Amino acid sequence: MNHSLNGSILSLSFPGDVTSTTVDALRQAAFAQLAPQQCGQATTLVLDLMEARFVDSAGLNLLVAIVRQVKPMGMRVVARIGNPNVQRVFLFTRLNRYLDIEMIKREPVLPQTNAPAGA
Amino acid sequence: MPSFRSRILAVDDDPLARQVVQQFLHHGGFDVVPVSGVGEARQLLERFGTDAFDGVVTDYRMEGETGLDLLNWLRQKDPALGAILVTAVGEKKLVADSLRVGAADFLDKPIKARELVAAVRLVVERTRRQRQLEKTAAEASEIGCIQKLLLDAYRGSVHSEVKMVHHPRRGAGGDFANIFRLNDDQFLIVVADVSGHDLRSAFISAYFQGIVHGMFERAVPVAEVLEFFNRFLISKWGNPGNVATSLALCAVIIDRRTSKASVFTHGAPSPIYINADGIGTPLGQGGGPPLGWFEHLECSPVEFDISDQGQIVLWTDGLQELADRADLSPLSVITRLASIDSPKSEPAWLAEATDDVLGLIVDLAPAGLHRLPILSERYQGSQAAEIDALQQRWAAHLNELFPALPEAKLHDILLCLREAVLNGCKHGCQLSDGESMTLDILWHREPSSLHACIRDPGAGHQFTVDLDTDRVAAPEPSHHGMLLIDALSQNRASARNGAQIALEFDLTSPRTAIV
Numbered sequence: 001m002n003h004s005l006n007g008s009i010l011s012l013s014f015p016g017d018v019t020s021t022t023v024d025a026l027r028q029a030a031f032a033q034l035a036p037q038q039c040g041q042a043t044t045l046v047l048d049l050m051e052a053r054f055v056d057s058a059g060l061n062l063l064v065a066i067v068r069q070v071k072p073m074g075m076r077v078v079a080r081i082g083n084p085n086v087q088r089v090f091l092f093t094r095l096n097r098y099l100d101i102e103m104i105k106r107e108p109v110l111p112q113t114n115a116p117a118g119a
Numbered sequence: 120m121p122s123f124r125s126r127i128l129a130v131d132d133d134p135l136a137r138q139v140v141q142q143f144l145h146h147g148g149f150d151v152v153p154v155s156g157v158g159e160a161r162q163l164l165e166r167f168g169t170d171a172f173d174g175v176v177t178d179y180r181m182e183g184e185t186g187l188d189l190l191n192w193l194r195q196k197d198p199a200l201g202a203i204l205v206t207a208v209g210e211k212k213l214v215a216d217s218l219r220v221g222a223a224d225f226l227d228k229p230i231k232a233r234e235l236v237a238a239v240r241l242v243v244e245r246t247r248r249q250r251q252l253e254k255t256a257a258e259a260s261e262i263g264c265i266q267k268l269l270l271d272a273y274r275g276s277v278h279s280e281v282k283m284v285h286h287p288r289r290g291a292g293g294d295f296a297n298i299f300r301l302n303d304d305q306f307l308i309v310v311a312d313v314s315g316h317d318l319r320s321a322f323i324s325a326y327f328q329g330i331v332h333g334m335f336e337r338a339v340p341v342a343e344v345l346e347f348f349n350r351f352l353i354s355k356w357g358n359p360g361n362v363a364t365s366l367a368l369c370a371v372i373i374d375r376r377t378s379k380a381s382v383f384t385h386g387a388p389s390p391i392y393i394n395a396d397g398i399g400t401p402l403g404q405g406g407g408p409p410l411g412w413f414e415h416l417e418c419s420p421v422e423f424d425i426s427d428q429g430q431i432v433l434w435t436d437g438l439q440e441l442a443d444r445a446d447l448s449p450l451s452v453i454t455r456l457a458s459i460d461s462p463k464s465e466p467a468w469l470a471e472a473t474d475d476v477l478g479l480i481v482d483l484a485p486a487g488l489h490r491l492p493i494l495s496e497r498y499q500g501s502q503a504a505e506i507d508a509l510q511q512r513w514a515a516h517l518n519e520l521f522p523a524l525p526e527a528k529l530h531d532i533l534l535c536l537r538e539a540v541l542n543g544c545k546h547g548c549q550l551s552d553g554e555s556m557t558l559d560i561l562w563h564r565e566p567s568s569l570h571a572c573i574r575d576p577g578a579g580h581q582f583t584v585d586l587d588t589d590r591v592a593a594p595e596p597s598h599h600g601m602l603l604i605d606a607l608s609q610n611r612a613s614a615r616n617g618a619q620i621a622l623e624f625d626l627t628s629p630r631t632a633i634v
Contacts, residue, residue, distance in 0.1 A: 020503070
């Protein structure tokens with residue numbers, strides 16, 4: 001899991017699905033960055049879930065645990081999502097009450113062709 | 120010289136050359152019908168049929184269409200009819216390259232009588248052989264049709280809906296399914312596979328069905344019929360120290376009076392009984408060896424209750440092998456093949472079948488077959504660790520059966536199944552190797568919906584999921600799964616304190632109909 005601290009914004013990038021089979025490793029990696037001394041002056045935590053197509057209940061539990069860890073520090077939590085199915089799961093579980101959701105549509109990638117530019 | 124005069128069509132626009140060919144062939148013992156061009160030849164063949172001729176001799180270069188045009192037309196019309204193309208020096212290679220399929224021979228000009236007659240004899244012989252092969256194939260298909268008719272003739276008398284899928288490797292094969300009415304209360308379902316998949320196997324299967332039918336007419340018990348045929352295979356068609364022919368079979372006696380079924384399994388895959396709740400149970404696990412292997416045949420049927428009028432699904436090892444090859448469950452293969460309404464809708468993996476493929480669904484409810492099975496699997500508790508692979512397997516099945524299923528719907532179904540199976544493995548089986556849970560999936564046709572039943576052996580625990588309360592604020596970790604299931608499925612019913620969950624997914628949204 002990649003992480004970065006950019007001024008007041010701490011970002012955690014989840015490399016793929018957040019499910020029962022990935023959650024243990026993700027939990028370890030995430031919480032290593034969420035100790036008060038690690039967060040520095042961060043006021044916003046961005047959970048980058050752009051690569052996640054699937055978040056199951058174990059994944060939700062991890063995200064809730066992260067929210068509960070950083071809220072007492074006064075941090076705002078933003079979940080950046082690229083998949084509408086994941087967004088739907090967040091909405092009906094009311095997770096959106098505890099974090100802000102940024103739904104980012106991926107630009108469709110045009111297939112490569114051999115046609116010359118302007119053809 | 121041929122024993123009777125074969126008829127040859129000679130095509131040449133040069134009258135002199137035509138006359139020479141006619142004379143050579145006439146002296147060689149053939150009847151010759153000469154024509155002056157491709158158009159005339161085609162007309163004649165259309166009018167009298169290609170069967171009226173045993174061979175064609177045609178010049179290549181003619182006014183208008185060439186001899187090659189005629190051969191290409193013949194390939195479409197009657198590939199069995201052999202032909203000789205007469206070419207001038209230098210033309211042979213050019214023509215051979217452009218002739219894609221070849222029942223054609225070449226003869227160089229100038230034509231010599233002996234060479235022409237020898238070449239035409241070969242062509243006539245090849246035409247006869249090809250026609251005989253075609254006739255045999257047509258007869259094999261006819262036997263295959265009769266095998267289906269036999270089933271059709273009986274199934275109407277047993278007040279059950281029957282769906283059969285049958286794809287013999289050739290026109291006819293050793294696999295067969297049949298239903299015999301034993302008396303007012305009982306009928307017998309047989310799905311069997313004679314070793315081999317050729318006409319000989321088809322003959323033995325027909326022979327067996329005849330014997331069985333005759334013995335049942337005389338009220339001989341099923342076990343005795345099987346023992347008789349076992350002895351018959353060994354003593355009459357067996358060689359000492361060698362198994363010449365064997366018969367793998369599964370036979371199920373349905374008794375409507377007692378609501379019991381008895382299963383005999385001899386070398387065939389165990390059938391599955393799907394009860395009214397959609398829960399599948401393998402029947403007659405183990406069973407005995409095929410008929411024809413050993414003198415002594417252990418005939419001890421397994422009995423089970425059918426009072427809820429569920430479905431019995433049976434198949435032969437050819438279908439099992441195909442299912443393994445396609446990485447699908449046999450149930451899905453049967454349901455997928457049952458949905459074929461034209462050769463175009465056949466799945467590509469059907470062409471990979473190396474054996475006869477036969478499956479049968481018998482619905483004991485009077486107006487049955489409104490549901491078709493997709494999956495009936497058992498997972499050990501420890502298989503929670505393999506949940507990603509299991510999820511991929513379910514996705515492969517759903518994609519195969521519902522290729523137009525919207526991605527969001529597929530996501531919801533998979534997420535619910537994942538949560539329910541993980542729940543069963545963890546809470547019901549304590550992640551143990553020694554405990555197992557089951558997943559059954561059925562497709563209901565009208566209205567189109569998917570029904571899944573997940574059962575574990577645990578005591579269950581109370582799920583009180585209320586979407587209006589703030590579950591996430593104070594999450595019970597294990598309850599998030601049920602929250603997801605309730606939100607994503609159209610219906611959830613629990614039994615045994617949550618140790619059995621039935622889920623329903625609506626597939627009526629646009630373009631989710633099967634295949």
